[in-house]
Amino acid sequence: MRKRATAKEVADAAGVSKWTVIRAFTPGASIAEESKRKVLAAAAALNYSPNLLARSLATNSTNQVAVFVDDFSNPQKLPFLETLTERLQAEGLVAVLININTHFDHVHALLHADQRQVDAVILFGTAFRSETLSDLQLGRGTPPMFVLARDSQIEGVPAVVCDAELALREIVDHLHERGYRRPGFMTGATALSTALRRRQHFADFWKQKGVDEIAVLSAEKYSAEAGAVAVRSYLEQTARADRVDVLMCENDILALGAMDEIRSRFGLRIPEDIAVVGFDNYEFCGSPAYSLTTYEQPRQEMIQVIVGMIAGRLEPETVTLPGTLVIRTST
Amino acid sequence: MRKRATAKEVADAAGVSKWTVIRAFTPGASIAEESKRKVLAAAAALNYSPNLLARSLATNSTNQVAVFVDDFSNPQKLPFLETLTERLQAEGLVAVLININTHFDHVHALLHADQRQVDAVILFGTAFRSETLSDLQLGRGTPPMFVLARDSQIEGVPAVVCDAELALREIVDHLHERGYRRPGFMTGATALSTALRRRQHFADFWKQKGVDEIAVLSAEKYSAEAGAVAVRSYLEQTARADRVDVLMCENDILALGAMDEIRSRFGLRIPEDIAVVGFDNYEFCGSPAYSLTTYEQPRQEMIQVIVGMIAGRLEPETVTLPGTLVIRTST
DNA sequence: CACCTGTTTGCACCCGGTAGCAAAGAAAAT
DNA sequence: ATTTTCTTTGCTACCGGGTGCAAACAGGTG
Known part of the structure; x- marks a missing residue:
């Protein structure tokens, strides 16, 4: 031995x-x-x-980056993780994947990351309040933090996000042009929802088009099942004449769940009876079974930027990147 | 500062x-x-x-486990990663996610993991040949390795897998009982395919039922697109009378791609014209748009076992666990 | 051959902990 | 009061490398 x-x-x-x-x-x-x-x-x-361990101790840099994830229900996380690990590895860095859940919360995770001396922390689509940080009162030694694919709610912590304002403008323009006038919006888990700003911009742009009222459907979380439940309760409670003619869902998973429910339970046609829009351009959105109109986040660019900031090539600051509207037959 | x-x-x-x-x-x-x-x-x-770094150096244990992944196209990887990180964290361990690709191969990754003194390496659904290991000739110091969700092809390296023999027996029994007699099998990337043993058992059990001939469709990789391409070329080249009556796909992603193609391009009905079976029970298989019959791997149990072995509670040895046949309307 | 300059190499000390032994202190037994 | 025993604390040595400086060793020049 x-x-x-x-x-x-x-x-x-x-x-x-x-x-x-x-x-x-x-x-x-x-x-x-x-x-x-x-x-x-x-x-x-x-x-x-x-021995990299000994080297890290002596040089005070581990070449490790902690990646916090608290919601694995969105399959979109996987390609992000793929690109992220690939880019980090190209920089000589390695990702430590931390699952934030009820047994292991942000405070735990942050303390842990700090104790391990990681070079940076990426909050990937995950939320925590400023207070959490001040509770911890990690001193100056704290590793620098970056938020990916979500607005930062913490002062001084930069975020790299897809431009929600631009995205929703393009979406609303498209819907308006197609003749839709009775829009609805489905939100997911409320804790995460506000930070995405999607609903807010959706409403704002419709207002600019002269449409003031937006029906709001609330799903419990970001899952197909939750999307189905939300749309079911809406359709059951809303007379045919009062229904929306287009439903924008906060992400693709909700949208796909909603589409299944709209078609198979209520026998409605998409887009004739109700059009549906998602967000993320998850792989299956393009399948003929769904053919969902959606918006693709600039994944490669976002990760390029965040890794550049971590590697020190780019100035750490909040960056907003434009994505791409993907029009399919659901609208 | x-x-x-x-x-x-x-x-x-x-x-x-x-x-x-x-x-x-x-x-x-x-x-x-x-x-x-x-x-x-x-x-x-x-x-x-x-400082955990200093502690690790002194105690010679980092409480870090490297997880090698080389194929992010299967969305099933995400729930596995979720459960894996959760269980590891419950044991005080943390996952270092390593993306194996052309720029960062198994040799790199293994050397890196060794230099970082990780406590264990999990080869999650990934393949490498014994020779790779001997090339490296990492001495005794090498961290113990475990293969997850795939047969180990390396002597002395235990694997934790879903029981493919049992799974395929149940599937073939089910298909036979439903009256299908002209089975086909779609394989994915050849490098990974053999280790899964699915095709082999599929053929064996049909033989036991007196069916000797299995049509084989080869997809280039594990993606919906590749599944669609494979089924398209098969259907184009095969006269209606010669076609299979049931197509078993090596995983759900291939199956979903194949279903889309079968229905939208060829206008065939599932299961009346061709029945389809997948493997993994990926979330969307249950959607009314697909309703795919598939086989669910015992994810929780598999991870429970592999983490138990890493934590030293269980003897390291190859373990085969039974999964569950999920029958839906595609058969 | 002495002198200067530039490259190589060795060294003491440091990074921030851990292990295990020995001394000091406190409590119990004689 | 003395001895025994147990608890608590300090210390040396060590984990495996990294830093900055000084000594040793070139090679070139006058």
């Missing part, structure tokens, strides 16, 4: 001091070609590689 | 030695009530918490 070789052991094998070994593994360090070759040979023989 | 407080600083503030401070933060350590109170007060004032 041999342990990992240490720099000292390699040094002895190569007939140099351990510092010379370290230099051989430090790019740009002052070391003679000759000894570097000797060291690398000895290192290869002993199968040595530097 | 104050740094984190250290044990030494707290010690000075509390008028004790740094070892006493450490004891106050070590559960079950021998320390007087009185001094513990003093230390905790001083620690609170200075906002001290132990």
Whole structure:
């Protein structure tokens, strides 16, 4: 049961001091070609590689980034995670995925991340109030935080988001042009909903078009089931003549759940009886079974920017990026 | 820009030695009530918490588990990640999510995980050959590895999987009972496919029923698009009379893509013209738009077991767990 | 050959904890 | 009061590397 070789052991094998070994593994360090070759040979023989833990302790940088996620119900999280890990790894960073839930809340997670000395914390689509931060009163040592795909509600914490104002303007313009005049909006979990600003802009732009009243449907959370329940209770309680002619859902998952319910339970046609719009452009929205009009977030760009800020190439500041309206047959 | 407080600083503030401070933060350590109170007060004032990095270096255990993922196209990965992180965190462990791709392959990742001294590596649905391991010749120090949701192809590396034999038996029994006699099977990316053993068992059980011939459709990868392409080329090349009456797809994503294509491009009915079966029970399979018969992996149990083995409560060994056949209207 | 300059190398000390032993202090037994 | 025993505390050594400086070793010049 041999342990990992240490720099000292390699040094002895190569007939140099351990510092010379370290230099051989430090790019740009002052070391003679000759000894570097000797060291690398000895290192290869002993199968040595530097212990990143020890290095992190000494250099005070771990090259680890904590990623907080508190809602795994949106499948859109997966491609984001894919791109995020890929980009981080390209920068020599690695993602520590933290599941924020009732057993492990933001306070826990933040304390933990701090204790582990991560280089940064990404709040990915997750919410917490400023008070939480002041409760913790983590000193200056706290790792820098960034919010991804959600408005920051914390002073001094930058966010990288899709431009909700632009998105909703494009959506409302499109709907108005198509002739819809009785819009409805379905929100998801209230805690998360306000920060997305989607409902607010939706209402604002309709107002500009002269439509003041927006029917609001509230889903309990962001799931297809919740979307179905919300639309069911709406349709059951609303006379045919009073119903909306287009329903914008806060995200695709709600929209897909709503579409299923609208068609199979109420036998209504989409978009003839009710048009539906989602948000995110989740993979299945394009399937012929749904063909949902939706809005795609600029995932690559958003992640490019947030990783750039973490790597120090970009100034940390809130950045708003334009996405793309994807028009399909649900409108 | 104050740094984190250290044990030494707290010690000075509390008028004790740094070892006493450490004891106050070590559960079950021998320390007087009185001094513990003093230390905790001083620690609170200075906002001290132990540096886990330094602790890891000294104790030689990081409480970090590397999770390798190389295919983010299957949305089923997300609930697995959710449950996995939750369970790991409940054990005081944390997941380091590593994206295996062309820029960062298994060798890189393994070396990295080793350098970071992670406590274990989970190969989540990912593949690599034994040779890769011997190429690396990581000594004894290598962190223990476990394969999740996929057969292990490496000697001595245990896997936790859904029982494919049982699953396919149940599926074939069900299909046979429903009267299907001309089965087809759609495989995904070949590199991953064999390890799942699904096709093999599918063929074996049909043979037992006296059906020797299985039509095989090969998709390029595990995506809805690839599933659609595979079924399209099959249906275009196969006369109506020669076609399969039931198509089993290696996973749900292929199945959903195939269903879309079968219905919208070829105008065929499911299940009357062709029945379809998937695997995984991904959320949208239950939607009325698809209503796909599929097989659900025992996610909770699998993760319970693998985390138990990592935490040392369970003997590390390959474990095969039974899943559940979910019958819907696609068969 | 002495002198200067530039490159290599070794060293003491540090990063922030942990382990285990030995000394000091307090309580119990003689 | 003395000895024994248990609890509490301090200390040395260590985990595996990193930093900045000084010594050692070149090579070139006058």
